[in-house]
Amino acid sequence: MATAQLSLSFGQAFVAPDRRRHRSSMSVRLPEGAQFHAKGACALISDATARNALAKQAGDLAVRGFLADYYSTPDHWDVKTSATRVLRALNAWAYSQSRQAAEGGFVTSLSALVLRGTEGHLFHMGDTLVFRLRGAEFEQLTRDHVNDLGGYRYPSRALGMDNSIDIDYARFPLKQGDLFLFTTRAVLGTLMPSEYVQLIRQDASDLHAACDRLAAAAVERAQSRGYGAEPFCFQLLRVDELPDAPSDHPAKVYGELPIPPELSPGDRLDGLEVQAVLSRTAQSRVYRVRDVRSEREMVMKAPSPELSHRNAYLEHFLLQQWVVERVKSPFVARVMEPSRPRRYLYYLMAYVEGETLAEWARRHPQASLAQRLDIANQLGKAVQALHHRELLHQQIHPGNVLIDPHGQVVLTDFSACRMRDGGGLKDARELARQVGLTEHSAPEYALDDEIGRRSDQYSYASTVYWLLTGELPYALPPNRLLRHTDLEQLVYRSARQRNPEVPQALDEALRRALDPQRALRYRRLSEFLRELRQPLARPGGEGRAASPRVFRDRGHFWQGIAAILLLLLVLSWLLR
Template sequence: MASAPLSLSYGQAFVAPDLRRHRSSMSVRVPEQTLMRAKGACAVISDSISRNAIAKQAGDLSVRGFLADYFSTPDHWDVKSSATRVLRALNGWCYSQSQHLEEGSYVSSLSALVYRGREGHLFHMGDTLVFRLRGAEFEQLSRDHVTDLGGYRYPSRALGMDGSIDIDYMRMPLKQGDLFLFTTQVAQGTLMPSDYVRLIRQDASDLDAACERLAEAAVARAQERGYGAEQFCFQLVRIDQLPDEEQDTPGRVYGDLPIPPELSPGERLDGLEVQAVLSRTAQSRVYRVRDVHTEREMVMKAPSPELSNRNAYLEHFLLQQWVVERVKSPFVVRIMEPSRPRRHLYYLMAYVEGETLTEWARRHPQASLVQRLDIANQLGKAVQALHHRDLLHQQIHPGNVLIDTHGQVVLTDFSACHLRDVDGHKRSRELVRQVGLTEHSAPEYALDDSVGRRSDQYSLASTVYWLLTGELPYALTPDRLRGHTDLEQLAYRSARTLNPEVTPALDDALRRALDPQRALRYRRMSEFLHALRQPLGAERGSSHASPRMLREPGGFWQGVAGILLLLLVLSWLLR
């Protein structure tokens, strides 16, 4: 029998003379059940240290940014990994934005409590306050990180205060009936713990009314004691029902769906009719399918039936789906939503009518340098779109690049795609080895060295070199390396010797991007792509040179010399 879902309710109250300049923000998100099982529900409160127009932006942005990004993390990540990564990214953004402000800052205290299954996960920075009321016990869960300066107390270790941040983390069991109170530092010194318990318990069935009572009492107490009551905010969250038993780990939410059986053309699955089998590997099956309801043609990717018990691969399969869903680029294949509920484990991608780069190069041996470099730059934009999401593709080669009927590049196959700096470099290398090294793989994969964005840069440059010359840059391909001493045998073969149209500058750019030592390649992908665009700009910018002149410069100048010689002879004869 399925476990009962987690259920909670909440209430809020906010008191401020000028809502346009308030410094605090709070929110609760309870998603639909599928996302609830994977990520849980979340309550957040934020309080800015600024007292100007930036304060409202800082408070609202930190709350909305955390909720949006947390629920967009991969479903198989655990709560701590998801929230910590989101908070660090948010902290870096807030800190960088504050450097450009003359007044105010995007610094704010923040507390976020994630409720998942039968556990709560508290993440805290600064001096916002989180309490738990369990029975008659009223306990503060958060720690006050404050600094006293000239009689004033300022939050420390707050979001956006520094380029790096320490995050308090607490994991706690939940009990049915638990009440969690969120408020800000301005409430300190107004109400006593006994006041909180009395006012909440007075009528806990209406949490909005309970928050209103807390706000009214806090304002009255502040006025009695003769200090300003600029703003108060209170948020209450109550656990109404817990699951009967602990839920599965997030990675199993979709993994509980059965893996599709082996399919053949003509067979149907969830209203999808198989048109053709595009690929069968040890890890996956790829089919071209047609939705019998909408008539759309799509590509279905599913795990191999033989791997039904390999949960590690299933988790990575879910990451592949997340990659396609989150990366928005015309140069990366896009996800397609099924027209019916999915009853098996797979995902759908747009069907690209075209051919692989390998097939394209075979059919267009006379393609110009401009055409080839245009393809190279489109492929570079696809890789950049992944890198902007902190993703490594790790399998860039001509067979994974499609050219559609309009000449547009679409990058496919995310079998080895992995998040950069998540689980270290070891997992990234393992994925590549599981899928298989190629002749375009960077040397570090074969040598168990650290990998990163420059590893994708190598594979991209190797693919571009092959596209321009039809050959590989080294006689000994990286997938055949056995040790670091073999790196000495990697002597770069100039692309100009194989294709005279390649300019010296372009050859130097390829040489640098293909350096066997990862640290010696371009620091940023954008630098390499800029070098690839230079020949395009020079050729397109030459308005006086005809296409024939560009393709056959030697013959053109020979003709000019012949005409000049003829004129010289005629002038001599007419003397």
Template sequence: MIPVQLSLSYGQAFVAPDRRRHRSSMAVRFPEPPLLAAKGACAMISDSTLRNNLAKQAGDLSVKGFLADYFATPDHWDVKTSATRVLRALNAWCFSQNRQLSDGSYVSSLSAMVFHGRQAHLFHMGDTLVFRLRGAEFEQLSRDHVTDLGGYRYPSRAMGMDSGLEIDYINVPLKQGDIFLFTTQVIQGTLMPSDYVRLIREDVSDLDAACERLAAAARERAQERGYGGDQFCFQLVRIDALPDEASQEKPGRVYGDLPIPPELSPGDHLDGLEVLSVLSRTAQSRVYHVRDRHCGREMVMKAPSPELSNRNAYLEHFLLQQWVVERVKSPFVVRIMEPSRPRRFLYYLMAHVRGETLTEWARRHPQASLEQRLDIANQLGKAVQALHHRDLLHQRIHPDNVLIDAHGQVVLADFSACHLRDVDGHRRSRSLVRQLGLTEHSAPEYALEDDVGRRSDQYSLASTTYWLLTGELPYALAPNRLRSHTDLEQLAYRSARTLNPEVPVALDDALRRALDPQRALRFRRMSEFRRALRPPRDGARMGGQAGTQAPREPARFWQGIAGILLLLLVLSWLLR
């Protein structure tokens, strides 16, 4: 007997005089069966405020961004974990962009419903509306979060409104024949519950026509009552079939239950991949240089260490690593590669970078110019910024994790400690880094078990840059050897100029600030530190002489003035 799968139908209608200036967005995604079993289907709607110059962009971004990232989350995450993490990451990005905008914002109300198995999961913020029609019962599932200001109703909770995001979550059991309506706040004051039921039930076989009937009726009622009914949107989703309870697959089955690969050596084969060399063996993972025998493509395979079969906490993070890197699109961050055939073991594939580590590069180029070294540091800063834009912390930036290809392109690799910067992630971030081991470039807060964040990556970037410019560390006592907060007093910054006179004064000051033992005293934004990493201009080379003469010139000027006054005083005394 063929097992029944989830099946649904949907319809939409949109009324707006100018579709290019609409402020609402809606969508339904019903993926293919393998992804459907793992993640389900999704219907959502978003709506921005009337007086927002970026209303269209805000509405479209929230819908497209959620759909793109939710279905790319690791298969072993449940629906609530996946949706919540994606929404928080999307909110952090929107909020960070809003702080730089003066005309408009990426703020929007949002309702997303995920249909998985025999359950519906609703995630809601703001004033968008979600109703359920079951039989003759018409019920609102979402809760309005609005504030009245000067006669206008504004959402009091929305995507991009604040750095923290409060999400309403409800779990609704599904029944065959359930119909869900998604619409926006502008509908308030037009149709009554009985109108919804009548217009939907009039011909439920055609959901697009039902949405058109709702839109036409709402617009007519708004015009009768003098409302501004120039923009309505309706979306209906009907549950046509539900999977049998016995046929529902366990979440995470695709990758989460795969076995760990055995120890591999050059010449071994796994899933059509030939091992060319072993790049790394650590207590947590194995890294191999492999070649796909089907297409001849060379890649890097990363797999958990065979000894970690019972280390479920690390294995959960290992499954997260691929998803982390897939979300970052940057030429300075290594790319994830898709295998040419299904995986039978737990691993992921990355692009193979033909190059060397930063440690090897520095050893082979001891005479490299200041401009070359600063160019490398600036590229590394771009890689770290690309992670931060996706609300990710790298947490293990050091020279052995930085690759440089034959063209001088910097690629950041090794995401074994990478973590989402979410609300409850500080403790897990620190414990993950300590489990993998602190490095001499780790920020002091990791050793002292304080809160960590983007400025922790800033410290590691600055420490790596300092080492690249001087060959030494900024402190005599490495931060990873700190035992208590009193040890912070022993961290006395050694000026980079004493080790390399070519280092400009301004850059030395920037390094001093980015390497401050107190996280709160470092640069507020990575972009501020990166500006100091730009190579000096030809007309203003900030080497030894330029950096030392400029501060002395005011002193010499006033010394000359004092000498002249003294001479005049002596002359006046002699001429009396």
């Protein structure tokens, strides 16, 4: 006898008298198969403020962004973890974009309902409305977050309004026949609760028709009261059938997968044959493997067999794959999906045939300044790709940068990678310290100070300095700092003195990006990257190491010309 599964149906209606004032968005996602079992169904509604030039973009991006990222989260995360992390990342992105927008902002109210198994999970911020109709009971599930200023009501809490976000969360059991209504504040003052119930129950078999009835009634009531220019949207979601019993979430299965044993070349695991051991550390093992079925070569990363299941790093290991999957860049290592179900705890990345930056520098001691700056700029694009997704790498150093035979740079090792969500930066700093600080780590990690994108900027600039000079910018490595007074010992050693080919402007840019005080570095990484590109952009330029020294210095150039002319004059006298 087949067991019952969660079955849902929905309807929608949208009325916008003036398309230019459209600022609401709604959507329902009913996935199939394993994704439905792991993540459930999702219904959302968003609504930006009327006085916002970017209202339409804000509402649409909030809904599309949540759906795309929520269904990309790892299957072993529960609903609350997945949705909360996605909303925090989405909020950080919207807030950063709003600060750069000339007019308006990416600020919007948002309500998201996730139905999985026999439970509902509601996430809410702002003033969008979600009601539940259960039998004769019509109940508002969301709480309004609004301020009344000068007779105009503004959301007091919304997506993209602040760097951190406070999310209302409710979890409740589902009952067969539950109806959830999603709408916006524009309908307030039009229909009474009893009218909602009557219009929905009139013919509940067709939810699209029920939404149309609600929209028509709301428009008619609004016009009769003299304010008919507001857009109205209604969305209904009904629980038609519930599963026979709650099913185990994949988190229970995936989180309890055993750590792989110590592997050697020739060993096999889940159809993956170990070709070589690339790294063994206290936290992890990294192997080059070959899928015996597809012949693909990949990199397997697994926790160290010595770690206990209570280890904090092991908890973060479960997040690494999802963190890296968010970044789409040719300069960042790419995560691969296994061709078989996993029986052990690990994840796979694309194999890059090449060498680390440290190995490359040893093999190319005569590399030109232009070659080194090209590598530095590629690495900068990798760091930018992470920052655009609100991620900190925290382990940028020559051993984590790969260069393939074509000169392509790929940033690897995400052991300390962490999202820049509100309140998570202290945890990010502790994770970086647990993984291990390096001589390229920013001083704030050793001194327990606030960290952020400029901390990655320091590590990146330190790596570039090392690439150009073969040395470190300070006599005392920042990871050896014990107290704030030690910062006085960090006296910048000019890169130009160690490599005369480094232009003065580039040396000054490195000095600023490597300032021991985080607040004094470049506000944006793009400003530092612009300075790195300048030597390569100059046509005759200072960045061309292959050019003779006389042509890189105008004074020396004219001195050389004068010497040649003098020699010709002397020869002409001697030959008379």
